[in-house]
Amino acid sequence: MDKQSISGYTLPELTELLKPLPAFRAKQVFKWISRGVTTFNAMTDLSQELRQDLGERFLVQETAISETVTDSDGTVKLQISLQDGAKIEAVILVDGEGRKTACISTQVGCPMACAFCKTGSLGFLRNLTSAEITEQLYHCRTVSGEIANIVIMGMGEPLLNLDNLRRAMSIWSDPAGLGMSRRRITISTSGIIAGIRDLADQGPEVRLAVSLTTADPALRELLMPVTRANPLPELKEALRYFQSKQNKRITLEAVLLGGVNTRKEDALAIAGFAKGLDVIINLIPWNPVAGMGIKGKDFIEPTDREIDRMVSLLEDRGLTVTRRYRKGRGVSGACGQLGSLEGFKVD
Numbered sequence: 620m621d622k623q624s625i626s627g628y629t630l631p632e633l634t635e636l637l638k639p640l641p642a643f644r645a646k647q648v649f650k651w652i653s654r655g656v657t658t659f660n661a662m663t664d665l666s667q668e669l670r671q672d673l674g675e676r677f678l679v680q681e682t683a684i685s686e687t688v689t690d691s692d693g694t695v696k697l698q699i700s701l702q703d704g705a706k707i708e709a710v711i712l713v714d715g716e717g718r719k720t721a722c723i724s725t726q727v728g729c730p731m732a733c734a735f736c737k738t739g740s741l742g743f744l745r746n747l748t749s750a751e752i753t754e755q756l757y758h759c760r761t762v763s764g765e766i767a768n769i770v771i772m773g774m775g776e777p778l779l780n781l782d783n784l785r786r787a788m789s790i791w792s793d794p795a796g797l798g799m800s801r802r803r804i805t806i807s808t809s810g811i812i813a814g815i816r817d818l819a820d821q822g823p824e825v826r827l828a829v830s831l832t833t834a835d836p837a838l839r840e841l842l843m844p845v846t847r848a849n850p851l852p853e854l855k856e857a858l859r860y861f862q863s864k865q866n867k868r869i870t871l872e873a874v875l876l877g878g879v880n881t882r883k884e885d886a887l888a889i890a891g892f893a894k895g896l897d898v899i900i901n902l903i904p905w906n907p908v909a910g911m912g913i914k915g916k917d918f919i920e921p922t923d924r925e926i927d928r929m930v931s932l933l934e935d936r937g938l939t940v941t942r943r944y945r946k947g948r949g950v951s952g953a954c955g956q957l958g959s960l961e962g963f964k965v966d
């Protein structure tokens with residue numbers, strides 16, 4: 620069997636694992652891992668003997684960057700190889716001020732099968748381990764340096780892998796390591812009610828984004844099959860519950876599909892859903908993926924006019940609206956395009 624990496628252990632877990640070593644040793648090791656070193660030999664404040672002993676028992680990292688592609692807009696897409704040969708992707712986005720956001724994956728593929736999403740079309744292989752989630756951030760830092768924000772918006776549905784994601788977030792935000800603020804972490808979900816309630820009850824207090832796409836129940840069911848088991852009224856109730864516990868503004872994301880969910884009634888339905896919630900609306904023009912559509916018709920990108928009209932219809936109803944930039948399209952690293960390098964093998 621492959622050696623196991625220790626990058627997916629929270630500090631308390633690592634302390635337990637390394638016993639009878641004293642807790643301060645575990646803390647030293649944890650700090651080194653968080654800095655992104657890849658060998659125990661690099662942990663120069665440990666004795667030679669201890670470094671060798673740890674090296675015989677564990678790996679520091681178990682995943683590796685297998686390909687890097689940079690877009691002309693600065694977006695970097697990393698293909699990361701897992702021990703079992705599966706491949707996932709992480710993306711680094713740069714904003715106007717040069718601040719970097721890492722977009723992290725939580726599953727190999729995705730079981731949710733949203734009609735407009737490349738990752739969804741791949742099917743689902745498995746959940747990522749906490750090590751596989753955690754290490755994506757280290758790889759992003761190795762390639763791009765300091766990361767200001769983390770969005771859990773890569774491949775997969777994060778709330779179906781919440782335990783492992785929780786451990787990764789705990790590792791990233793531990794002050795003994797990177798000390799990443801939880802407020803700089805956003806989880807995006809397709810709308811898993813049980814997961815939203817779990818997050819409300821058990822934390823951690825991170826930001827929440829929900830991929831609403833449309834609030835027309837029949838259309839949403841067609842575009843996002845998750846709607847069947849997680850209907851819109853109950854979803855709204857769960858978001859209310861989340862806000863009663865954590866009192867934080869939620870982002871409602873809507874991928875705009877040309878001529879599909881950009882009608883006036885779509886804007887009105889979103890406004891109706893948003894009523895009574897503290898939200899901002901994030902409109903994401905659909906990033907093209909060949910051959911995706913519904914009812915035998917391929918999706919097309921929304922025109923600028925369609926987008927502008929959605930913005931003003933929503934703003935007229937008192938909502939705060941942001942438009943997501945079309946970043947990373949040159950490398951198929953934009954929202955919903957992940958999985959296009961080589962994908963994973965289901966064999």
Ligand code: SAH
Nearest residue numbers: 736772775807808809830872905906954955
């Ligand atoms: N699975 C989670 C997080 C990853 S998807 C979720 O669905 O929320 C991240 C965002 O990209 C979601 O809001 C999703 O609706 C959006 N998206 C998916 N496919 C897209 C595409 N082709 N173009 C633009 N956005 C897309």
Ligand code: SF4
Nearest residue numbers: 729731733736739809
């Ligand atoms: Fe999965 Fe999100 Fe893509 Fe839907 S949009 S298939 S939930 S990754």
